Amino acid sequence: MKKPLIALTALFVSALTGFAALGGSEQSVISDQVRLKASRRVVPEHGYRVHEISRDDGTLIKEYVSFDGKVFGVSWKGPTLPDLSQLLGSSFAEFQNSVHPKAGRRKAAVVHNRDLVVESTGHTRAFQGRAYLNSMLPDGVSQEVVQ
Numbered sequence: 001m002k003k004p005l006i007a008l009t010a011l012f013v014s015a016l017t018g019f020a021a022l023g024g025s026e027q028s029v030i031s032d033q034v035r036l037k038a039s040r041r042v043v044p045e046h047g048y049r050v051h052e053i054s055r056d057d058g059t060l061i062k063e064y065v066s067f068d069g070k071v072f073g074v075s076w077k078g079p080t081l082p083d084l085s086q087l088l089g090s091s092f093a094e095f096q097n098s099v100h101p102k103a104g105r106r107k108a109a110v111v112h113n114r115d116l117v118v119e120s121t122g123h124t125r126a127f128q129g130r131a132y133l134n135s136m137l138p139d140g141v142s143q144e145v146v147q
Contacts, residue, residue: 020051021089022131026069029053032061045145047138048072055080059127061087064146066138073132073146079125084118088131091116095131117143 020028029051033040036055043050053061059078063071076082085092095118098111108121109129120129132146 020063020071020074022071022074022087022091023133023136024071024089026051026065026071029063029065029071032063047141048145062147064132066136066141070136072136072138072141073130073143075128075130075146077128079127081120081122081127084120088118091118091131091133 020026020032026049030040032038033051033053036053038056039054041052043052048067049065051063051065053063055061055078057078057080059076059080059082061082062075064073064075066072074087076087084095088095094113094116095111098113098116099109099118100111101107101109107123109118110120111118115133115135116131117134118129118131120127120131122128130146132143134143137143
């Protein structure tokens, strides 16, 4: 009886905290908004779209989507750190294996690999960061847009 309950609890928690994963489809962004009961707006840009998901706790998640419907970047800012395993998707293991924590008052985790870039910093009630895949940046779009 405990195993089904644990599995059900894990499924429920992942449904509450899930986000579209880096490299995932645009359809998952829409599912995120519904699951989180958050507000979402789409901002069209030159060469891509930005889905801004505002959570009730004040955290803003931005998911950068190419016109072919793939999430090439994500960013976050707010009082709570989102679940990076959900945001980074299949790139999370690479992040964990490559992260170089930086010391200081504002703790930071940085990865600058050939394809994956993750920059995360923050302290209690003030977190921000971004992640993107160089290989998925649309033509003519710079990594600086992911903020």
